[in-house]
Amino acid sequence: MMRSSGLPWKRERLTARLKGLRVVVENRKIMAGLCMLVGLILTAEIGYRLLPYDPKKMGDVPLGLPPSWEHPLGTDPMGRDLLTQLFYGTTLSISIGFTAGMIAFIIAVLIALIGGYYGGTLDSILNVVTEVFITIPSLAILILVAAVVGRVTIPLMSLILAVFSWAWPCKVMRAQILSLKERGFIKLAKLSGYRGIEIVIREIMPNMLPFLGAYFAIVVSWAMIAEAGLELIGLGPQYTITLGIMLNWAMVHAAFTRGLVNWWIPPVIVLIYVFLSLFIVSMGLDEIGNPRLKVKG
Amino acid sequence: MGNLLEVSNLGKIFSLGGLISKNSVTAVEDFSLEIPEDRQVIITLAGESGSGKSTIANLLLGFIKPTSGRILYRGKDVWKLKGAEWKRYRRELQAVFQDPYESLNPFYKMSHVMMGPIKKFKLSKSESEAYKLASEALLEVDLNPEEVFSKYPHQLSGGQRQRVMLARVFLTRPKILVADEPVSMLDVSLRADILKIIQNLEAKHDMSCLYITHDLSNAFCISNEIIILYLGSVMEQGNFGAVIKNSKHPYVKMLVSSIPIPNPRSRWEGRVKLQEVETARLETIVGCKFCNRCPEAMAVCREKRPPLLDLEENHKVACHLYA
């Protein structure tokens, strides 16, 4: 029952938020994916701190050892412990991917919102630019940029990755905003005296939250694919270790054809594991956001 | 007394296509309308799909900008209104739409819809007063406020949703309600209730209404005046009864005779003729827009667009037959 002290719209704001959170927590896919990711990061962080070796310093340990109790994944021919590298690289790879994904995501949301909501000539121009970024093979440009810049730092790496990963999610978001914009409740909000940005925040964004979440996971995943790809061919940041750079070292030393499984298989598995967990999260969020799959309550 | 709303020679041309190719469609042409300040009216704006009736609604509500003509509210051009005056126009001209489900954000409960206008138009001083206002409005449309506040759109029936929309309108005490097909999505047995609420708002709360519909039978229940549109132009307008019972324009005659009457003893007589091909593109018609389908078309009909002629008191027609 309603009591005059508990004003319904005050509680409404709170319950809406709590409800949103509950839907996310109750979704098994999202939680499973997130747990997978958090578990991996924790393992890598703790493991790295527990191991006494330096992932970057050459000659830190004996060269080219097979796996043993002391070095569970063995060591590489430059004298670095591979498990330490794996732990260190995992954290760094994920953080580069997340930073790039975050930047790309912000670019995508801003361009989609500006273009999609305000429309007109500006939108047409932004739309063409977006399509251009989708059509051109970004890797080619990435290689060009990375090669020309020469010394790639970690923030720079994130930035270049971001510049070439925002376009596709932006296109999809724009389409979503365009269809939401035509919905009747936007008209109604206007009639209630709301304008421009208020409408975007109050009426459009809440309906896009799960969708945005899903796309964030996908963008991070793409950024990490591109990241590992660039590093694999030797265009990553220098003087550090990421999963892609581990693979690059392995490839340069022909580890695939020499049967040095302990060197390249672990980073591959970690990468696939990360992609998979991000994908599961995005599927879960998609389930919440997609009205076709929603069961009417 | 002046007119509350005065629309003169309104026109809207939509341009299609992207940056390079330009294609345009005339949606509304030379539309005029007056809503007096001193008395309340319910005017029906009727037409088939593509007649431009919804475009007119969007123009009046300020959602789109007219290509030509003016909309004066309390004597001032609405596109030049600023600050408080603009807010007043926003508050005093309200609307309900065809699909109430579409008009409700699925993310929020009903209290969100009710609180929006109260907050933005500063209708109350305190939260508890706001709650009282919202409850009153819901009671006015025969809904139980405590029950409705905490419901999501999908938890209400179509009729209930449309009532919430009308309660929201009632909150702002508008001078004019634009009702765009408010009952066409509802079941027949529930339509009368919504019509009654609209009539009640007009009679008790000094609100005029522009009732936009394709369904003349429903409009006839509550409205005395009608404007009939065809492809963006007014064909005939005036007293509802006169236009229906004594139609002048060949299009209106055809339209009225095709409206089904719920009585097997008054069935359609004869057969109506259907078009074999699509009408030519509207932009290429220089004469009367109906001339291609008109059984009584004359040479002049293809050459000149007919002006809106005064036939008798409160009955106008745009047809060369009566020139």
Added chain:
Amino acid sequence: MGPPLLEIENLKVYYETRTVPVRAVDGVSFAVREKEILGLAGESGCGKSTLAVGLLKLVSPPSYIAGGKVFYRGKDLFAMNDEELRRIRWKHIALLPQSAMNALNPVMKVYDQIKDAMEAHDGKNPGADPKNYVLTLLKSVALSSRVSGAHACELSGGMRQRAIISMAMALKPELIVADEPTSALDVVVQRGVLELLVDLREKAGSSLLLISHDIAILSEVVDRLAIMYAGKMVEIQDVYDIFDEPLHPYTQGLISSVPSLEKGGIPRSIPGLPPDLRQPPLGCRFYPRCPNASEICRREDPEFKEVEPGKFVACHMNS
């Protein structure tokens, strides 16, 4: 009025949900006679469209046939195998689905879509000259020959609906089931399309089951009128009789809720809402909204029966 062409006995079509099934059509029995136009009216959710789909076993999950029989000229349709049933569809019973606007295949020409229906039933060579035959068909629905080479997107709603009608008439079926054939059309076109359907049926000697939410439309053309409410058939009578003297309280309410240009004034509405078909009321489904309900209506579901020759009703107060 001829003998029964199609007999439906206690048909049940349910929708599966997570909990209990929605009983969209729950034990409906009636017959369509030869050469008649039977109108079927009811509000949204009353099961009229589900009934149309169900009688040809065209249901797809989550809906399913939960019981009953359908006899076409005495043959049990539900006892047939898929191939036999396929041969009945369109050739003998043509179902024009709701939203015919989107029922044309967007990537095929109208001509090919008419022809494939003929080929599916008459082998490779339908008639001597399929091209000419299609043009005659199109002409019979007042469409120009240009339409035969057109795609759906080039046609207006009324023209698409007419193209589908011509498609239905291609095989001269004994029964046409038309579900809301005119609901999305403008008033004048609506009349034209309906008149076409009625005239063509007359010429071919077919029966027509016309389904609509709008009893005003039905009153213009049908011979008999059937009314459904909440998954049940509540009344069937001759159309003149039902308007003169409706037997079921729901029919009475429905008729008086329809506005009329003849009368004017706001019509009466029926108070309340239709029941949730997952848990319909125990007795009569109209009982909670009925003005003259009594104790028995709450307890017992009234039987749908013939109270006078040609007058069927399901109401305790009328038996």
Added chain:
Amino acid sequence: MYALALSMAITINFVVPRLIPGNPVQTKLMQLYRLGIRLGGEEFVEKYSRLFSLDQPMHIQFINYITMLSQGNLGFSISFFPATVQGLIITRLPWTLGLLGAAVVVSFLGGLLLGAFMGWTKREGKRSRLTSIVFGASLFLSQMPYYLLGMMFVYLLTYLLPLFPYGGGVDITVSPGTIDYVVSILYHATLPALSIVLVSLGAWAVEARGLMVSVLGEDYLFLAKAKGLRERYVFRQYALKNTLLPTITDLALSLGAVTSGSIITEIVFTYPGIGSLLFNAVQSLDYPLIQGITLIIIFGVTTSALLIDLIYPFLDPRVGEK
């Protein structure tokens, strides 16, 4: 739009190298010096600066650059001097075109058909275990980067179980023009192609399945059934056509991503296409070559995308109307 894509690519190609401070010739010489190549001193720098008109203002440089491009002149490679960039690219291009073209066509058609069948099995709510397994596999594959799959193949099928050769595009002991030569080419291309095909096949299958499922709910499919058409015919003429047509525009959009992936795949397999050439160029900091390859790749992708977009209206009758 494609014109814009191309001109943007050209501009990036022009601008990016010039963003580095200092004289590019000087920088290059320094880089070469570090690699152990000596190429003269100050006067050399000046001479080459003049040769590449680097002493001119930017806009003149740009015009020169465009003029050179329009003549098909991409300049000289540094690491393979005196080979021209265009010459190097032309010897490598057929390998890439063959590999990528075959992989794209096979995965597109195969994936769509597979996906369409998976979707079709969902009609009338049927469930099949096989379909869910295939769907799960497609979903998994579609999320993999090409190169990871490629690396697995290299290890599994050339090292552990040496069924396929590793590296190169053809066995050099076989003489060109013979059937053995062709077989050898196909044999070498199988693994790189397969790693591209499997991933994009998965992606297309997932997409086509989704489209098919939505087509299954369309009214025209219901009418087809009500018309008593035979199932196989309905699948072909009604369901399949409507499922496949919209994917063609997606094909145009996907080319960029596939090409990006295949560059790395070539490198992993040391396949003699332009991807590997690019890799070599990057390792030896051969800027003209990097630029030339980048430009060719972008040019190729945009033109193919443009072609697809131009052909599409002829295939789908709906486009012209809307």
